[in-house]
Amino acid sequence: MKTDIINLLSSTRNYFFQNARTYDNIYIERVLKDIECYEVISFDIFDTILTRLVECPIDVFSIVEKYLIEKGHSCVGFAVARFESEKIARDIAYQQNIEEVTLDNIYEQLKITYPEYRDVIEEAKQTEIMIEINYCVPSLDNLFLINKIFEKNKKIILVSDMYLDEETIKKMLSKVGVSSFDKLYLSSNLLKTKNHGTIWQNVLDDYANQKILHIGDNYYSDVEVPKRNGIDTIWYNSLITERRLGGQLSTDIIPFSLIKKMILLTDKVISKDFWFVFGICCGSFFIYSFLQWLNDHVRKNKIEHVYFCSRDAQIIYNLWKEFNFDKLCGVTSSYLYISRFVLGYSQCYIECQKHNKLSEASLTFLSNHNIVEGQTNRDVLTRLKINISDIDVNNFVNKFGDLDSKFNFSLLDDFKFYLGHDLLPLLLPQFEEQYKNSYQYYDQEGIFSSKKIAIVDLGWSGTLQQALTLFRENHGIKEKISGFYYGLHNGLATGRIFYNGLMNAAFFSEFNDPNKSFLMKNSINILENLHVADHESVIGFTKSMEKYIPIFKEKKDNLKEQVVNLNRFYKGLHLVISKWVKNEDVFGINSDYIDVNTAKGALAQVICSPTSLEVKELGNILHAPGYDHEIYFPLIWSNEEPWDEKIYPMIHRGGWLCGQLLYWKYNGYYSDNVHLYQIVSNELSNYPTILKNFILG
Template identity: 25%
Template sequence: MKNVKTYLEEKRDSGVMPTLKELINKTKNSSYISFDIFDTLLKRNVKNPSDVFDLVQLKLGEKELKFKEKRIEAEQRARQKSSTEISLDDIYRCYNADNSLKNELKAIELDVERECLTVNPYMIDFFNYCIKHKNVYIISDMYLSSDFIEKILADNKITGYKKLYVSCKYGKTKRDGSLFKLYLNQNSINPREAVHVGDSWRSDYIMPKKMGIMALHIPRIINSENIVFHGETININYLNSMINNSIEIETTSYYKFGYQKFGPFLWGYVQWLHKKLKENNIKKVYFFSRDGYIMMKAFNYLCRDQDIEVHYLEVSRRSLRVPILHFDHTFNTIMGMVSPSKRVSLISIFDCVGLDINNYEDLLMKYGFSKKESFDRKTISNNVNLINLYKELSTDIEKKSNTEYASLVSYLKQEDVKGKFGIVDIGWSGGMQRFLIETLNQLNIDNEIYGYYIGIANYYTRNTMVMPNLSLHGYLFDFKNDKDAEDKRSSFVGLFELLFLEQNGSVRNYITKQNKVVANRAPYEYIINGKETIELKAIHEVQKGALKFIKNASEDSILSNLLSYSADELFEGLKETGQHPRKKDLILFSEFRFFDEGEIHQLANPKSMFFYIGNPQKFKQDFLLSRWKIGFMKRLLKVNLPYQQLYLWLLQFK
């Protein structure tokens, strides 16, 4: 029965929040307006008010065990003893502890209340409108003192009201109507000219209506709010509430995705990164372009550490890979450098060695290849025509490599890349770290490089076989340092990587301008005819939302100093979209283009099932080329299935 009652109460207290225009229209004939405070003007970043006591317990640790249970019992005893409304002092008089501890507990509780209270984004604009056009009062049933509440309201920029009525100060309550009666009498207000706004069905709606006051019941639980992270712990409880209480109301779907899902994950990563840098005594860190750009911005928001130099190094796989090929550019070496995907395209091979395939059409024709040719990785080394074609490229590869090696060396020396330092990139196998070390070693430049990545995939061995002592560290998964690791992004790798894009073209090589070595960038793929594409605008919004979350999280003392989260917990929002996409997720991202190693593919845009029935090989090819395989399958089949399990099963047939 208790569960049924709770369910019915939550249904009653849930709903769609009225718009500002609707609120103004409903109160246009009222001269006086009163507001409830908690869950109306202010929201707590917890699901239920008593969850505040869980946060107090975290601050207390083992100093006072079972605090929540004891605190609830003390309030019950205080209410049983009093015929009027109680105060926080009354509650702690009934708490079983010595006076010194009680005073400490009360102080910590007040601190936690202050820290987890925030303005209700759905109500603040309406409140400010009323301040300009109405006589505004604030009325609350609460055991916290009026002085404390006034300070909290002021801290949240809720000011300009006529008077604050708090039940514990007057010994009267909204719940029995006596506090409303006092408010009306003291201010000579005709109840027919007044309206009250609040979330409690009885205290803020039924009772004022009985007093003749118009009442607006606003939902305590907003239907449009998302539960992004699932779990019953206070950590998850607080994170969900903080997200819903702090996100701007009028925003794009991409901004919301960034704020609710990408932001928390990026926030967790840069906290982990800062911790690892400290553990390894790293004083200098280079964020690699392009994926490292958003990570560097997030890091600078959170970790303005005077002891760590932060640099942005304009490098790419191509700009580091091509220069070292003059040491070794055998075909087998190249196969260890291109994308580890099942199909290896001819375009990606040319891109790997820094040559433009469009300049070799006669050579392709000589060996019977087209520019769209691709090969099965398992049998590619047995393709005689391909091997012979590659041999004919040898002179051009070496010439290109020698030229780019000299300019890379100048750039690295200019940027003072030497000694002990960390590098930051998205991942996944440490190839760029290996290429950089090989270059520095050839120059006899001392180096001790620690690589910090979102994840280390199982194919990291392609680089450790060449360089066994690579120092690689992964946040979300780490096959090098964890034998039980799981690649959590492989089924939507393209979607995941797009979130990190810098708003600029990839680094091709280096040139000298005005006596300075600078990166020579390729044209940005997501700007066409001088105009930003839909993808670019969307990713900009995603990153804007993510950085706003990180800014808000850095200013939230409970998130920053009290609670902790695992990488898996903070990955849940992205994982939900990537592995279990809903229709709106597919609409947002599935037709985005993904550029990699000279190739262009859409994330998840299959042809029809009818087409694939007649062309099964085309299905296999399109599926393997898709960079969001779960999205591909769901768009194709259009029904809810265990797609992640289906994807893992299909991997057996690569």
């Protein structure tokens, strides 16, 4: 009987054979021309002749774990144990001057290091072999070439660095249509490797005085090293795999890994469109799963009307409407123009009317959340819309320094006191205007009705829900609002749960899983910028034609490229979701395999272990940390900016710690700067060891 994971693997494998992309004719013609002057043509095996169905080879360990769990074994964490056992086995071999390990060596080490898996060791090993044999697919380019080379009566040899045994490798090759070759050089047999260069001496001894051409995917071991040994090479890089550990080899990463690889294998054009692919294999996961999660929670909590908050929830709202979730849930829904700025100022007005002062939370909102490193005192006042002529300049200068000097963050508490006393009379008219116009708009939209209502937002601290609750209370409405979110911060949202009412998060909740808060912290700024709407931030409301409408902040020209990229992202995810809601497969993946857990697996892989391309593309996203969205920074601080004395602001400014640190890793910063390496190591002290080692390694 097939397990669920075997059905999934079979579906993606079948999709490959039904949709395999066309041959790379330029590559094939080049090789056929080049081989004329060689007697022996050598091929690497993995990612050259055949390739796995997963994006990262180590994801096979997650598949083994999933298979064992479905068979009834208690094996959560097996994939990490398999990964770590291979590392230990290789370290031991290295100390003994042995270049390679075998699968038997690895599983013997696993039995020693992880005795809790002792009872499933043999079944796990046989499962891994079974998956390797049955769920690899051929490189059509090189399969075609091998047949052509045979026609030319040239010798074909295979050279591979691999821990699998010869019998398994031959079965894998036979499965993809390669059964005839002159000789197989396998590191697990010879205990010599391409990477060290020692295996090539065996090849040269066997084919002395014959010209050899080697074709392979690894630039170092398949190109540089054989060249040093006098062997000509061709680099075949169409099937290069990735290495990720952001998802810590959880079984939740499997659907993402499969769909990512299937795009590479079956659609050459799409695979080069980064943002479109990102929408297909990541955006679709978290938005589709959230729609399904929201559907369940709206029905369970008997919500009557759902408000999707601007701007973050616009794309969710559009898809909710397009695919008729209102009818599925038996609710009504609408898009609510809202912003932290408008509600924050309105909340300040209510506090001043009730208590004649601002709360600590509001003072923090007006100061901490809106002052950016490098701003001058004048900038800070200008962003608060304070006219310099309206303040006692001498008093201000005595307290905080010259107007054009940089804001001194050590005086932040003093500034908050100054803001709540000296500046409050100047700010109060702004608060009042926002409150009165906002009230009219929200009354018009039904916020003050007696229906059981809920808001949908990305979340983080529950600020909007709190402000709307305060608005309603101020008008005598005691019924609570429900809030449905992507994630909630433990620190700020905790005290709001009792006051706000129901607060549920689909993906991240530090209340339930504080040990995984690193994923949420790395995701926030990326997710916020992936959910940007087709309008700017709301900065107020005005009456027009007997109706209150939003006033938007002026559009920024510097976001044009970002908008183009995000449109490609939206098209990719829409393509997938439109099929999944009709129960159609996408690249061999059915919607049955997509839920909040597999969505988190996809996010973890990309956000906590991004590739160099993902670091480049996502790192260029411009993010505005302030509530007024006036100042933008890229998520990753590049080497074009000075940073020697700003290391800590640099690490945290973009909010994407993993991206920033991997940018440095990919650009060789750690090797040149021991001090930086130590700082980074300290920053990762609370991260899972497997992820910390990946980022530092």
